Amino acid sequence: MASILTVLFNGVAYGFLLFVMSVGLSVTLGMMNFVNLAQASFSMLGGYILVTAMQSHGLPFLVCLPIVFVLVGAVSVIVERLIFRHFYKTDDLTQVLLTIGLVFMSIAMATYFWGGSYQRFDMPSWIIGQKEIFGLTLETYRIFLVGFGAVMAVALIFGLERTQLGAMVRACVDNRRVAGACGLNTELIFAFTFAIGGGLAGLGGALSANLLGLDPNFPLRYLVYILIVVSVGGMGTITGTLIAALTLGIADVLGKYYFPQFGSFIIYLLTVAFMLWRPHGLLGRGA
Amino acid sequence: MKTALSILTAATLATVSAQGALAQETVKIGVLQSYSGMTSLGGQQTDFAIKTFMQKYGETPGGFKLQLIRRDTTGPNPEVAKRLVGEVVTREKVQLLIGPDFTPNTLAAAPILTEAKVPSFVTGAATTGIVGEKSPYSTRTFFATPQLCKPLAPYAVKQGWTKIFVVVADFAPGHECEKFFVEALKEANGTLVGNLRTPLSNPEYSGYIQRIRDAKPDGVFIFMPLGELSIGIVRAINDSGLKASGLKIMGTGDITDEGYIDAVGEAAVGVITSGIYSTQHDSALNKEFVKSYTAVAGEKNRIGWSAVSAWDAMRLTYDALDAQKGQKFDGEKFAAFLRGHKIESPRGPITIDKSNGDIIQNVYIRRAERVNGVLQNIEIETFKDVSFK
Numbered sequence: 001m002a003s004i005l006t007v008l009f010n011g012v013a014y015g016f017l018l019f020v021m022s023v024g025l026s027v028t029l030g031m032m033n034f035v036n037l038a039q040a041s042f043s044m045l046g047g048y049i050l051v052t053a054m055q056s057h058g059l060p061f062l063v064c065l066p067i068v069f070v071l072v073g074a075v076s077v078i079v080e081r082l083i084f085r086h087f088y089k090t091d092d093l094t095q096v097l098l099t100i101g102l103v104f105m106s107i108a109m110a111t112y113f114w115g116g117s118y119q120r121f122d123m124p125s126w127i128i129g130q131k132e133i134f135g136l137t138l139e140t141y142r143i144f145l146v147g148f149g150a151v152m153a154v155a156l157i158f159g160l161e162r163t164q165l166g167a168m169v170r171a172c173v174d175n176r177r178v179a180g181a182c183g184l185n186t187e188l189i190f191a192f193t194f195a196i197g198g199g200l201a202g203l204g205g206a207l208s209a210n211l212l213g214l215d216p217n218f219p220l221r222y223l224v225y226i227l228i229v230v231s232v233g234g235m236g237t238i239t240g241t242l243i244a245a246l247t248l249g250i251a252d253v254l255g256k257y258y259f260p261q262f263g264s265f266i267i268y269l270l271t272v273a274f275m276l277w278r279p280h281g282l283l284g285r286g287a
Numbered sequence: 288m289k290t291a292l293s294i295l296t297a298a299t300l301a302t303v304s305a306q307g308a309l310a311q312e313t314v315k316i317g318v319l320q321s322y323s324g325m326t327s328l329g330g331q332q333t334d335f336a337i338k339t340f341m342q343k344y345g346e347t348p349g350g351f352k353l354q355l356i357r358r359d360t361t362g363p364n365p366e367v368a369k370r371l372v373g374e375v376v377t378r379e380k381v382q383l384l385i386g387p388d389f390t391p392n393t394l395a396a397a398p399i400l401t402e403a404k405v406p407s408f409v410t411g412a413a414t415t416g417i418v419g420e421k422s423p424y425s426t427r428t429f430f431a432t433p434q435l436c437k438p439l440a441p442y443a444v445k446q447g448w449t450k451i452f453v454v455v456a457d458f459a460p461g462h463e464c465e466k467f468f469v470e471a472l473k474e475a476n477g478t479l480v481g482n483l484r485t486p487l488s489n490p491e492y493s494g495y496i497q498r499i500r501d502a503k504p505d506g507v508f509i510f511m512p513l514g515e516l517s518i519g520i521v522r523a524i525n526d527s528g529l530k531a532s533g534l535k536i537m538g539t540g541d542i543t544d545e546g547y548i549d550a551v552g553e554a555a556v557g558v559i560t561s562g563i564y565s566t567q568h569d570s571a572l573n574k575e576f577v578k579s580y581t582a583v584a585g586e587k588n589r590i591g592w593s594a595v596s597a598w599d600a601m602r603l604t605y606d607a608l609d610a611q612k613g614q615k616f617d618g619e620k621f622a623a624f625l626r627g628h629k630i631e632s633p634r635g636p637i638t639i640d641k642s643n644g645d646i647i648q649n650v651y652i653r654r655a656e657r658v659n660g661v662l663q664n665i666e667i668e669t670f671k672d673v674s675f676k
Contacts, residue, residue: 003497010493017491115587116327118518118550128553130528139526211522212490213515213550217325221515222490249491256494263457263486 006136007257008250013142015249016149019242021208021222022229023156024201030236031160032193033173034084035092037099039201040219040226041106046072046202047209047218048110051119061124068206069199076198077191085190103219110216119214145207152203156238160196169193170236228267232274234281243282244274313352314608314616317375319368319386319396320411320593322359325514328546329388329411329593330359335584336597337385343579344601349608351616360387368392369399376403382616383407385600388593390414390460397421406622408600411593414460415675419643424622426644428599428637429592430563431675435539436464438650438670439508439561440471448505448535450480454495454520455510457484464510464539480504489516492523500529509538517542518551525554535559540664543655545589548662555655555662562653564595564634565664576633599632603639606630638672645675 025039046068053064083102087095127144130137160166171179172186180186205218212222233244248267255266274282318337320330337355346353356379358371368387375381376399387396388411400407401422409418409427413435418427443451451472455461461484469479481502483495499507507524511517521542524530536542540562543555551558566577566589576598580590607624611617627641637648650673653664 003501007494007497010497014491014493111327116331118515118547120549120552122552128526130526137528139528141526211519213518213547215515221488224488225490252491253494256491257497260483260485260495260498263484264489265486 002136006138007253009136009138009146010142011250011253012246013139013145013249014253015246016145017208017211018225018229018249019149019245020145020152020200021204022226022233022245023152023238023241024197024199024204025226026230026233026238026241027156027160027197027200028194029230030234030238030241031166031169031173032088032190032197033235034088035095035099036084036197037096037223037227038079038102038106038219039099039197040223041103042072042076042198042201043205043208043222043226044106044110044214044216044218045075046205047214048114048119049202050206050209051114051121051214054122055120061127065203065206068202072202072205073195073199076201077195080191080194080198084194085187088190103223106219107216110218114216116216119209121210121214123210141211148207152200153238153242156200157242161238228271231281232271234278234284237281237283240281240283311347311350311352312616313354314383315354315356315379315381316604317372317379317381317384317386318355318357319360319371319375319384319392320357320388321362322357324362326362326388328591331588332584332591332594333385333410333597335580335588336594337601339576339580339583340598340601340605342583344605348605349610349612351608351611356381360389360392363389363391365391365395369395372396372399376400376405381405382618383604383621385410385597388412390417393417394421397425400424404618406618406625408596408603410596410600414463418645418675419640423644424618426600426603426622426625426639427646427675428596428603429646430648430650431645432460432463433467434563434646434648434650434673434675435561436467436510437471438652438673439537439559440468440477441475442559442561442652442668443506443508443535443537444472444475444477446535449477450503450505451477452480452499452502452504452507453482454499454507455482455484456512456516457486458512460512461510468508468510485516485520487512487516490519492520493527496523496527496529499524499534500527504534506535506537509536509542511538511541513541513544513546517544518547521551521558522554530554530557537561540592540653543653543662543664544591545664546591548589548655548664551662556657558655560653560655560664562592562651562664563648564592565651565653565666566590567658567663567665568634568651569666570631570633570635572631573633595632595634599630599634599637602630602632603628635669636672640675647672647674649673 028034028036049068050064053059127141131140172189229245233240251270252267320333322330360368384407390412393412406424410429413432415431418425455465537559540560543558543560548555607621610624625639629638635649650670651666652668653666656665
């Protein structure tokens with residue numbers, strides 16, 4: 001019994017890991033309809049900023065997280081102003097080609113600045129090791145991840161889906177001309193949303209890099225998982241991304257425990273099944 | 288008269304050969320390694336090692352002038368490797384080859400090298416049966432899978448860790464390593480309490496680790512490819528608390544490779560691995576090697592097995608070229624010279640097998656520890672002259 005509960009908890013924690021990694025893309029792709037694969041590069045940047053801030057400047061882990069959010073958000077706005085905004089009206093394929101090109105450039109840049117090897121994370125002692133909760137031995141970092149992910153999910157769902165700001169963003173995406181005619185500053189709103197998406201991606205990278213290992217190939221390695229979560233969850237819905245991430249995370253860990261011979265096959269099988277059942281994602285709005 | 292003539296002839300011959308030496312025949316060496324992508328560290332180490340070696344021992348072994356021709360195999364890409372080998376052999380006319388790396392690349396290159404009679408060094412592929420079996424001009428300075436995968440089994444049993452759980456990555460080298468380890472474990476009277484094959488793309492280990500926990504082994508044997516999988520599994524076992532509760536973590540040297548042992552961090556401390564080389568190896572030659580390599584590559588670039596393999600390929604090349612001093616370069620003689628040749632390497636003594644050019648070398652059991660704050664693999668036991676079979 002204890003082992004089942006532990007496995008279940010680990011699945012939830014993995015689900016939240018997938019959530020924090022993919023929620024940034026969910027914002028830009030889902031809300032702004034912009035296929036930004038370079039989101040994975042923003043995640044990597046977040047990881048590197050965390051490493052630099054912690055190792056070279058000796059800042060505490062929790063102080064680093066908001067710094068990562070702000071810095072990566074700022075970088076993503078610069079990139080948006082310089083490059084992305086010229087491509088809002090192009091088709092998906094152009095956006096995919098543009099942003100995958102940026103991913104390759106980011107790999108080269110990361111190698112140039114931080115070297116090709118894996119980074120070392122010295123996490124604070126309160127976050128490593130295990131804790132006894134209800135008779136279960138759980139990993140402290142996973143508990144932290146679940147808590148952090150849950151707070152983030154609630155904040156985003158209420159902040160972006162239920163507020164006037166969220167309505168403004170959706171209005172700009174759905175019909176930019178009319179939104180502009182109604183007096184919305186569409187340029188500003190797009191840049192702001194992009195900053196939030198980029199910042200979230202950076203935060204996701206900072207929270208996951210410790211578990212996943214960080215080297216310049218980080219974006220290519222985890223891009224597939226991010227895309228799976230966002231497409232299963234459905235475009236334009238943070239709730240959907242959360243449900244998808246948790247479902248896939250739990251299924252993956254349970255699958256590996258009960259049917260190890262199938263390996264990571266289960267996550268792909270589930271993805272195909274979900275996509276056949278709901279081509280626009282679990283909570284997608286449809287085209 | 289007759290004697291005068293022969294003296295004259297001899298004198299002429301001497302002049303000719305002296306001129307030959309002065310003209311200095313150039314030997315072109317193709318260096319085919321990964322310089323880009325996920326596996327670029329191997330190419331980087333190869334370059335540093337070659338540069339260090341040439342700085343130290345000069346650039347004209349046996350009076351030959353060396354010219355290096357580098358090409359990027361981009362990783363395990365047999366199509367690319369085949370094209371590059373064809374190009375450097377037919378167009379650049381290289382007479383020697385260091386590489387290509389990886390088993391599929393080595394296999395793709397072998398037919399071309401056999402036909403062109405170009406001696407090559409296998410510096411980055413470990414599968415058994417890919418050296419002399421595929422090209423009579425091929426020499427391995429890396430290692431063969433059984434050398435790393437067998438010795439830990441008897442070692443573990445001797446320590447009293449008899450119940451072993453085996454975890455390998457689900458690809459051909461993983462299956463090969465699993466086979467060798469399980470065989471050796473049986474021979475040593477150990478018990479296999481479970482085994483897992485984990486996917487090559489796998490960010491999450493907790494489900495697997497619960498299975499290990501349920502099986503209650505004394506130790507776990509791990510074989511993962513270099514990189515994030517090695518880091519991930521060692522850290523995951525540590526984070527789960529299994530290591531603290533006494534589970535012995537063992538594996539091939541990949542899991543504590545110097546290239547990223549710092550990223551494994553505290554989780555690496557106490558991990559037992561089998562390896563062919565550690566920078567901590569206690570010999571005068573190794574100390575010298577580490578010093579001069581670090582002077583070229585810098586402290587940040589730690590020395591891995593690719594560096595040592597390339598270094599030994601250079602040592603063998605220099606020995607074989609010295610043996611051809613004053614003659615015209617001959618690839619067949621070069622390869623034949625290396626068969627059965629024995630050298631002192633920074634890793635310890637190595638012998639090139641007489642019959643097929645594969646490597647016979649010491650295998651070390653190492654424990655990862657902090658030395659002056661830096662994680663190192665400390666050699667604690669030596670298996671001498673381990674065969675490649």
